[in-house]
Amino acid sequence: MKFDMPNCGGCKTCELACSFHHQGDFSFAASSIKIIKKNGEAGYIVELLEEGDAGISCDCCVGEEIPLCLEHCAHSDFLREILEEFFSKRRQIAE
Numbered sequence: 001m002k003f004d005m006p007n008c009g010g011c012k013t014c015e016l017a018c019s020f021h022h023q024g025d026f027s028f029a030a031s032s033i034k035i036i037k038k039n040g041e042a043g044y045i046v047e048l049l050e051e052g053d054a055g056i057s058c059d060c061c062v063g064e065e066i067p068l069c070l071e072h073c074a075h076s077d078f079l080r081e082i083l084e085e086f087f088s089k090r091r092q093i094a095e
């Protein structure tokens with residue numbers, strides 16, 4: 001699922017934090033959150049991987065107090081809104 005994040009600076013700290021959640025070390029390949037460059041517009045696209053996508057799907061950070069991508073994002077207010085929307089859509093699909 002993809003979301004526009006106009007104030008994302010593209011640092012990709014969230015990707016590394018996510019890989020730490022999944023496997024305890026840092027690897028862009030093991031992240032469920034992908035930061036994708038836009039064409040000339042401000043910000044980045046945030047993609048959260050789901051079942052069926054290539055790569056490890058987001059498990060909503062089960063077992064963590066706070067989603068690690070959120071905890072380490074410099075623009076966490078905006079990323080929080082994205083995650084809330086994603087988690088809510090995931091719950092609807094599961095029902």
Ligand code: SF4
Nearest residue numbers: 018033058061067069
């Ligand atoms: S909420 Fe999802 S994308 Fe964010 S760190 Fe956790 S598993 Fe990764």
Ligand code: SF4
Nearest residue numbers: 008009011012014073
């Ligand atoms: S940590 Fe936040 S600002 Fe950095 S790339 Fe991820 S979403 Fe963007």
